[in-house]
Amino acid sequence: MSQLFSPLTLRDLTLRNRTVVSPMCQYSAKGGLANDWHLVHLGRFALGGFGLVIVEATGVTPEGRISYGDLGLWDDAQIAPLRHIVDFLHDEGTAAGIQLGHAGRKASTPIAWRSGFDETEQEKIDAGYEHWIPVAPSAIPHTDRHPSDFQTPTELDLEGIVRITKAFVDATGRADEAGFDVVEIHGAHGYLISQFLSPLANKRTDRYGGSRDNRMRFALEVAEAVRAVWPAEKPLFMRISATDGSPGGWSVEDSVVLAGELKQLGVDVIDCSSGGFDGYGLKPANLYQVPLAKAVREAGVATMAVGLISDPADAEAIVANGDADLVALARTALEDPNWPLHAHHALDGGGDAYKLWPKQARNRIRDRDKVLGLRGA
Numbered sequence: 492m493s494q495l496f497s498p499l500t501l502r503d504l505t506l507r508n509r510t511v512v513s514p515m516c517q518y519s520a521k522g523g524l525a526n527d528w529h530l531v532h533l534g535r536f537a538l539g540g541f542g543l544v545i546v547e548a549t550g551v552t553p554e555g556r557i558s559y560g561d562l563g564l565w566d567d568a569q570i571a572p573l574r575h576i577v578d579f580l581h582d583e584g585t586a587a588g589i590q591l592g593h594a595g596r597k598a599s600t601p602i603a604w605r606s607g608f609d610e611t612e613q614e615k616i617d618a619g620y621e622h623w624i625p626v627a628p629s630a631i632p633h634t635d636r637h638p639s640d641f642q643t644p645t646e647l648d649l650e651g652i653v654r655i656t657k658a659f660v661d662a663t664g665r666a667d668e669a670g671f672d673v674v675e676i677h678g679a680h681g682y683l684i685s686q687f688l689s690p691l692a693n694k695r696t697d698r699y700g701g702s703r704d705n706r707m708r709f710a711l712e713v714a715e716a717v718r719a720v721w722p723a724e725k726p727l728f729m730r731i732s733a734t735d736g737s738p739g740g741w742s743v744e745d746s747v748v749l750a751g752e753l754k755q756l757g758v759d760v761i762d763c764s765s766g767g768f769d770g771y772g773l774k775p776a777n778l779y780q781v782p783l784a785k786a787v788r789e790a791g792v793a794t795m796a797v798g799l800i801s802d803p804a805d806a807e808a809i810v811a812n813g814d815a816d817l818v819a820l821a822r823t824a825l826e827d828p829n830w831p832l833h834a835h836h837a838l839d840g841g842g843d844a845y846k847l848w849p850k851q852a853r854n855r856i857r858d859r860d861k862v863l864g865l866r867g868a
């Protein structure tokens with residue numbers, strides 16, 4: 492059997508395979524509440540055989556949302572619709588994760604498929620439009636190029652930092668109540684935690700800015716506080732931008748140090764992405780972020796690779812070569828929600844590969860393949 496389709500146990504959670512759906516904002520929630528769109532969008536990946544599905548960046552506070560259409564977990568009313576989705580994923584054999592985040596200065600930005608804030612008055616009412624001034628480590632906008640999309644944030648004072656850390660803790664408790672198996676802290680892509688880490692966005696002169704230790708303080712405090720309330724039997728992930736791609740900015744070497752400290756605090760998997768700062772970043776290419784996961788894994792912590800992974804043989808090699816423990820897909824999963832089913836057949840031949848199909852389809856697909864002489868049915 493392939494390594495990609497071998498199970499992985501993290502604490503008390505056993506994933507049926509190493510394929511993961513990477514978190515993907517849908518900009519389709521109203522008041523932070525999950526709805527039918529989220530159930531169908533996420534549910535199809537469970538039917539497709541993924542081992543773990545991670546729900547999109549979910550705001551721990553209302554002002555921490557990237558857009559007014561993001562999911563949230565700042566209110567108990569947001570638990571039940573998510574529990575409905577978690578139950579579905581579990582029924583189909585897929586573990587359920589949720590990415591908890593705060594967008595910092597990249598909050599209150601337009602819905603991705605719109606041209607800025609171009610909603611009509613009626614659309615604003617229908618979609619639950621909201622707009623607010625974001626907060627950040629320093630009062631520096633993400634970019635000067637689109638001032639209406641990226642506003643100048645208010646600098647967080649120490650009380651504000653404590654309040655957001657507490658919001659991560661409270662949202663984690665709600666994620667547990669919703670039945671999630673994995674919480675992933677969003678520390679990547681130039682959002683709040685990433686803004687604290689990178690000297691590009693963090694110009695503070697207090698104990699949260701300046702030296703690398705000071706810039707890491709918020710990330711470590713959030714991780715420690717979340718771990719304290721997240722059940723000991725459940726794994727905790729953190730997504731980082733392993734480099735911001737700028738000369739003199741946050742580097743892979745910095746990430747190795749951060750990952751070591753996060754591991755000490757009980758973070759089980761580092762999800763290795765990159766970038767998120769205007770004007771900087773790695774040039775996207777096939778498998779371009781895999782070396783980041785490999786470098787961080789050499790520090791002795793489990794990693795997840797992500798970014799332009801689509802060929803099953805490449806995904807298998809990532810796990811088999813020890814570059815990462817998990818392989819996450821985003822756009823490739825949108826393109827083919829059944830990617831694991833197809834990859835399992837490609838890597839492991841017929842026979843057992845049919846077992847990953849939902850029971851409603853399994854035998855019918857095998858019957859068809861037998862007639863057509865496909866996949867060693």
Ligand SMILES: Cc1cc2nc3c(=O)[nH]c(=O)nc-3n(C[C@H](O)[C@H](O)[C@H](O)COP(=O)(O)O)c2cc1C
Nearest residue numbers: 513514515516547548797798799800820821822823
């Ligand atoms: C529609 C869409 C929404 C995304 N939303 C998030 C998100 O909520 N959180 C996050 O960390 N990354 C987000 N990303 C980034 C993906 O998780 C992933 O890291 C990136 O797309 C690279 O993987 P891919 O080449 O397989 O698409 C999003 C990507 C897409 C395409």
